[in-house]
Amino acid sequence: MTPGVDPIAYAPQSVPPPGETLKETLELLGIAQADLARRTGLSTKHINQVIQGTAPLSPDTALLLERATGVPAGLWNAREAAWRTQLAREEEEKALAEHVGWLDNFPLRELVSRKVLPDDSKSVQNLRRLLDFFAVATPDVAQNLRLGYQAAFRRSTVLSRNEYATATWLRLAERQARALPCEPYDRAALTELLPRLRALTVEEQDTWLIELPRLCAQVGVAVVYEPALTKTNVSGATRWLTPDKVMVALSDRFKKDDQFWFSLFHELAHVLLHGKRLTFMDTSENLSPTKSHQDSSEDEANDFAANILIPDQYGAAYQKLAATRHLSLAAIESFARTIGIAPGIVVGRLQHDKALPWTHGNGLKRTVTLG
Structure with missing residues (x-):
């Protein structure tokens, strides 16, 4: 289906039978x-049945009619196809009318604001549009597909809070990522790019909003920003779209730069360290550098992100900072300048390590707004 084209708008209201x-x-x-x-x-009975619409007008019959009437077979075939499509659409309309209640599961107003739906009405037309959005045939197929996909999720965080809103967020991100041009994935090039991505943490949002996806696209990583939906707690996701293209989706759920950048490097860890057949949905529960998880991949991703942002070479200096009594904001800013990252990231790390109360230092964090 062509992006931006609404097939419902082009469906004729009435097609005459052939x-x-x-x-x-x-x-x-x-x-x-x-x-x-x-x-x-042909028999007179068969001709009459075609005229009455009780017998289909087959391609063989269309060729015979072409010779007898001079009307091209393609026209007869097109008329027959349009007629049968209309009959099928009418039957589908009746079937979908029984499933309109499925729309109750979704954040319809937010889908309107993101131009997925024209309005928030619980109609067959909107149900069809939502099925088109998810690229599935029916609500039952969508449910079965979700259950099948669940095996591909490393962590079942898609089920947390509102699974439908979470699935909607993931689909919005995936559609963005598929449309984003990327070079073929290059693991070595992505590894070499990490210091440059880290340096973006000190840039203004207007700069890194553009630079981050541009740089990652050069190594086969489609970085997309999708603002968080209500009733979701997803901060990021990683999904391989093809063997040569991987999506890293980031939300603005936490609204602050420390969480945003930690989420980015956490997702990139999944890209570099973990399987291509898996989808990772990450929440606050598995984005904690200090929490041990049943799933070792989350601990690995957290360690990776923490070490990228504050490398081991600065470990002693960080420990000295964390041990400082009456820790000042000036000391935090000085340390951040020394190691070349945004001071809000240092604040977030100190808070996670309980070296700084959650109520202190938040003024050094910068707000992230994705939409």
Whole structure:
């Protein structure tokens, strides 16, 4: 389906059956049904059934009609296909009307604001649009597909809070990522890029909003920003779209730069360290550098992110800072300048390590706004 094209808007409201067109053609040419039967070798009964719409107009019949009437077979085939499509659409309309309640599971107003739906009405038209959005045939198929995909999720955080809102957020991000041009994935090049990405933490948001996706696209990583939906607690996600292209999606759920940058490097750890067949959905529960998880991949991703932001070479200096009594903001800013990262990231790390109360130092954190 072409992005931005609403197939519902292009669906004709009424299509005449091919038999009606055949009847009008015979009247125009002055050919009786019995005469047409003799010319085509078909029975009069079959011709009448085609005209009445009780028998399909097959491609073989279309070729015979072309010779007998001069009307191209392609036109007859097109009429038949349009008619059968309309009949199928009418049947689908009846079937979908029984599933309109499925819309109750989704944040309809937010889907309107993100231009997925034209309004928040609980209608068959909106149900069809939502199915198009998820690229699935029916709500039942969507449910079965979700259960099948669940095995591909390293952590079942997609089920936390509102699974439908979370699935919606992931789909919004995935559509963005698929449309983003990227070079083929290059693991070595991504590894070499990490220091440059780390240096972006000190830049203003207007700069890194553009530079981060641009740089990552050069190594096969489609970084996309998708503002958080209500009733979700997802901060980031990693999903391989093809063997040569991986999506890293980031939300603004925490609104602060320390969490944003930790989330980025956490997701990049999944890209570099973990399997291509898995999808990682990350929340506050598995973005804690100090928390041990049942899933070792989350601990690995947390260690990776923590070590990128404050490398081991600065470990002794960091420990000295963390042990300082009456820790000042000036000392935090000085340390951040020395190691080349944003001071808010240092604040976040100190808070996680309980070296700084959660109520202190937050003024050094910068607000992240993605939309």
